[in-house]
Amino acid sequence: MPTSSPARPAATATRERILDAAERLFAGAGYDAVSLRMITREAGVELALANYHFVPKLELFRAVVERRASDLNAARMAALEALAPDAPLEAIIDAFSGPFLSRSLHGGPGWKAYARVIAQVANSERWTHALMSAYFDPVAHAFVARMRARLPRARAEDIYWGFHFLIGAMTITFAETGRIDVLSAGRCASSDLATIHARMLPFLAAGFRAICASDGISGETGRQGHE
Amino acid sequence: MPTSSPARPAATATRERILDAAERLFAGAGYDAVSLRMITREAGVELALANYHFVPKLELFRAVVERRASDLNAARMAALEALAPDAPLEAIIDAFSGPFLSRSLHGGPGWKAYARVIAQVANSERWTHALMSAYFDPVAHAFVARMRARLPRARAEDIYWGFHFLIGAMTITFAETGRIDVLSAGRCASSDLATIHARMLPFLAAGFRAICASDGISGETGRQGHE
DNA sequence: GCATGATTTGAACGATCGTTCAAAAATTAA
DNA sequence: TTAATTTTTGAACGATCGTTCAAATCATGC
Numbered sequence: 001m002p003t004s005s006p007a008r009p010a011a012t013a014t015r016e017r018i019l020d021a022a023e024r025l026f027a028g029a030g031y032d033a034v035s036l037r038m039i040t041r042e043a044g045v046e047l048a049l050a051n052y053h054f055v056p057k058l059e060l061f062r063a064v065v066e067r068r069a070s071d072l073n074a075a076r077m078a079a080l081e082a083l084a085p086d087a088p089l090e091a092i093i094d095a096f097s098g099p100f101l102s103r104s105l106h107g108g109p110g111w112k113a114y115a116r117v118i119a120q121v122a123n124s125e126r127w128t129h130a131l132m133s134a135y136f137d138p139v140a141h142a143f144v145a146r147m148r149a150r151l152p153r154a155r156a157e158d159i160y161w162g163f164h165f166l167i168g169a170m171t172i173t174f175a176e177t178g179r180i181d182v183l184s185a186g187r188c189a190s191s192d193l194a195t196i197h198a199r200m201l202p203f204l205a206a207g208f209r210a211i212c213a214s215d216g217i218s219g220e221t222g223r224q225g226h227e
Numbered sequence: 228m229p230t231s232s233p234a235r236p237a238a239t240a241t242r243e244r245i246l247d248a249a250e251r252l253f254a255g256a257g258y259d260a261v262s263l264r265m266i267t268r269e270a271g272v273e274l275a276l277a278n279y280h281f282v283p284k285l286e287l288f289r290a291v292v293e294r295r296a297s298d299l300n301a302a303r304m305a306a307l308e309a310l311a312p313d314a315p316l317e318a319i320i321d322a323f324s325g326p327f328l329s330r331s332l333h334g335g336p337g338w339k340a341y342a343r344v345i346a347q348v349a350n351s352e353r354w355t356h357a358l359m360s361a362y363f364d365p366v367a368h369a370f371v372a373r374m375r376a377r378l379p380r381a382r383a384e385d386i387y388w389g390f391h392f393l394i395g396a397m398t399i400t401f402a403e404t405g406r407i408d409v410l411s412a413g414r415c416a417s418s419d420l421a422t423i424h425a426r427m428l429p430f431l432a433a434g435f436r437a438i439c440a441s442d443g444i445s446g447e448t449g450r451q452g453h454e
Numbered sequence: 455g456c457a458t459g460a461t462t463t464g465a466a467c468g469a470t471c472g473t474t475c476a477a478a479a480a481t482t483a484a
Numbered sequence: 485t486t487a488a489t490t491t492t493t494g495a496a497c498g499a500t501c502g503t504t505c506a507a508a509t510c511a512t513g514c
Contacts, residue, residue: 011461029353032259035501046463051503053461116352123350125343126256128404137410144410160411161426165396167406172395177355179394183364183371184387199388199438206437207430241491262471273493278473280491455514462509470501479492484485 015053017043020110023064027113030120031061062131065121068103068114069135075099076139080146089150089205096143097170101197104174112176119175122167147208154212162208169200242280244270247337250291254340257347258288289358292348295330295341296362302326303366307373316377316432323370324397328424331401339403346402349394374435381439389435396427 021043025034036050036057054060079095103111121127140163147159176190190196248270252261263277263284281287306322330338348354367390374386403417417423 014461030257030259030351032257036503037500047502048464048504049462055503057502119350120347122406123346123399123402123404124257125402125404128406129409132404132406133409137406140410157411157414158426160407160415161423162430163410164400164407164415164423165427165430168397168399169392169395171399172350173391175350175352177350177352177359179349179355179359179364180387180391182356182360183367183390184384187384188387188391196388196391199385200392202437203389203392203434206433210429210433211426263473264470274472275474275494276492282473284472458511458513460509460511463507465505465507467504468502471499472497473499474497475495477493479490481488481490483488 011053014045014049017045018050018053018060019064019067022060023067023110023113023117026061026064026120027116036060064114064117065131066135068111072099072103073136073139075103077142080142083146087150089147089208090201092143092146092150093166093204093208094201096166097197097200100170100174101193104193115171115174115176119171122171151208151212158211159208162204162211165207166204169204173197173200241272241276244272245277245280245287246291246294249287250294250337250340250344253288253291253347254343263287291341291344292358293362295338299326299330300363300366302330304369307369310373314377316374316435317428319370319373319377320393320431320435321428323393324424324427327397327401328420331420342398342401343403346398346404349398378435378439385438386435389431389438392434393431396431400424400427 018039022034022039025039025042037047039060040047040050050057050060054063076096076099079099080092083091083095100115104115121131144159144163147163148154148156151159173190173196174193176193178190180188181190188196245266249261249266252266252269264274266287267274267277277284277287281290303323303326306326307319310318310322327342331342348358371386371390374390375381375383378386400417400423401420403420405417407415408417
């Protein structure tokens with residue numbers, strides 16, 4: 001049985017190798033399409049080691065999701081708390097998406113794979129409750145609270161809906177599916193995350209303002225007119 | 228071998244039963260977690276019939292995606308062509324998302340399952356090229372063109388990015404993952420699609436206007452300020 | 455250095471997988 | 485009705501799946 005504490009360095013290294021390989025393969029094909037044999041082969045370890053460190057297989061998937069969640073959550077909270085008291089909505093959204101962006105860009109290939117895993121988890125009811133809500137809702141609550149403070153006259157529900165749209169746009173973006181590359185005939189590249197992110201911030205901020213009665217400062221009113 | 232034309236009614240009914248069961252199960256657990264035996268058991272037919280009508284298994288998944296795509300595409304194009312020449316951006320977006328909304332609400336349970344399948348397909352590189360681009364890009368091109376006409380001073384790339392965010396918000400919405408129910412402590416319900424849709428239209432329209440220099444009529448300029 | 459416990463190995467378990475096939479049944483065409 | 489074709493059946497194929505286990509190896513504390 002594996003110990004709960006770091007235990008031996010060798011064992012920890014094996015754990016990480018398995019997690020890396022699992023993350024890489026889960027990102028490409030999903031949970032069920034990847035066998036423990038494929039993972040341990042990719043990791044260069046024996047099959048039984050996967051069952052020694054992670055049992056059942058679902059626990060390995062959970063560990064993959066959990067591993068980078070705490071770092072991401074910490075970075076998001078730090079960015080949120082570093083905001084100026086009167087920080088605009090774009091800055092709040094950036095405090096949420098920015099840490100994911102910088103990790104996808106400069107955090108090594110594991111983060112790109114992680115983003116694809118998260119896209120699968122966030123877009124299926126099957127995983128949402130046990131993985132998405134469990135590991136990301138505490139931080140999400142902090143951001144929703146900050147957004148509510150920034151948009152004091154907005155209804156709470158509308159902030160939640162806006163956050164929901166934000167999650168949808170963010171997850172499909174960092175997953176880099178490549179569809180927009182084909183649709184735009186090469187004009188846009190899914191891999192050009194920096195450019196996408198620069199568009200995503202004003203897009204989402206304007207969306208939030210539109211569904212709220214006011215952002216609490218300018219008193220601007222969102223457009224109503226659709227048939 | 229199955230005939231390409233409708234052939235016998237009995238065979239067509241069997242095909243539809245298999246497709247219905249496959250759609251239902253794929254929606255819940257994904258392609259690889261669902262076996263042909265589970266599908267044929269759910270459909271109440273023999274295992275070998277799945278391999279008679281659809282071989283290999285991937286062809287069944289493709290057929291599930293394709294089945295409702297043509298109806299959805301036709302409804303979207305009809306809504307697009309029914310728009311007034313000076314229809315606002317919200318109306319264009321509604322012509323795209325409205326047909327999916329009305330089918331999820333009143334099209335029978337199959338459409339809700341279909342929406343969950345599409346969310347998986349749209350959010351993974353694994354499926355995007357062969358399924359998403361193949362069946363939905365022609366109509367997407369028409370909507371992008373219409374949006375460009377409505378936002379004539381916008382750069383083409385920005386319209387594509389906006390469309391990309393729209394797809395992300397739409398797919399996670401219709402998938403009804405339930406996360407927002409938990410996050411909002413019951414204030415918001417994923418199943419309340421009509422309410423979500425009413426928020427989504429102004430949210431996305433404002434986002435499009437923000438990342439474009441102008442919407443071609445009011446000349447309004449999107450906010451720039453983020454740190 | 456020895457004993458204890460953690461880690462790794464290699465093999466095997468039963469179950470389920472996608473796919474194939476020949477024969478039976480049902481339908482259509484003549 | 486007879487003949488041709490499509491659809492359905494039931495059984496089986498080899499392969500791979502997640503999981504288990506006893507034995508071997510390694511590292512550590514006494």
